Amino acid sequence: MAGRPREFDREAALEAAMLLFWRKGFAAASMNDLCDAMGVRSPSLYAAFESKEALYLAAIKHYVLIHGQPVWDRLADGATAREGIENLLAAAVETLPKSRMTPAGCMAVLAAVSDEWPAPIAREIRKVRLDMLGSLRTRLEAAVANGELAATTDIEALSRFYLSVFQGMAIQSKDGATPAELKGAAEAAMAAWPDDD
DSSP states (O other): OOOOOOSSOHHHHHHHHHHHHHHHOTTTSOHHHHHHHHTOOHHHHHHHHSSHHHHHHHHHHHHIIIIIHHHHGGGGOSSSHHHHHHHHHHHHHHHSSOOSSSOSSOHHHHGGGOOOOOHHHHHHHHHHHHHHHHHHHHHHHHHHHTTSSOTTOOHHHHHHHHHHHHHHHHHHHHTTOOHHHHHHHHHHHHHTOOOOO
């Protein structure tokens, strides 16, 4: 005998949950809020996702894949690391401000500003942010290896600097910074690019 069909589209429900968590955070998004946003009743939500914590973990993975990865993929664009980081920050200018479809900021960065997290969520969010740092570090290490940057370049400091710029832009977007204001911040950050001698 076949099981009962699900009452809802899991991907659409996950997208709705992601948007609510992105806007409100984990603690402030109640189960009633989630059920309303997803268009499901509590038993269906639990049948599909088991718990609020499991739903958040699925939502952050969905966010990284659908919204985060296209931005961070821009780091690989360009012939040089400088161009790659410039492209990454340009993508941030385009995507971080609030739009008709998404809240302002970066879900993974905004999650950093609260400590009310179950341990599995805290670990997953930290991993996402460390992956961002690792992506910057890898691109900058290649720049040293190919001579774009001097061998004496402090890769760790430079990686953390540009991650801090990205994270700061995400928080400023949440506070209402305009694309023009974010573009100015990105241009200032690129003006700090180290000389290659």
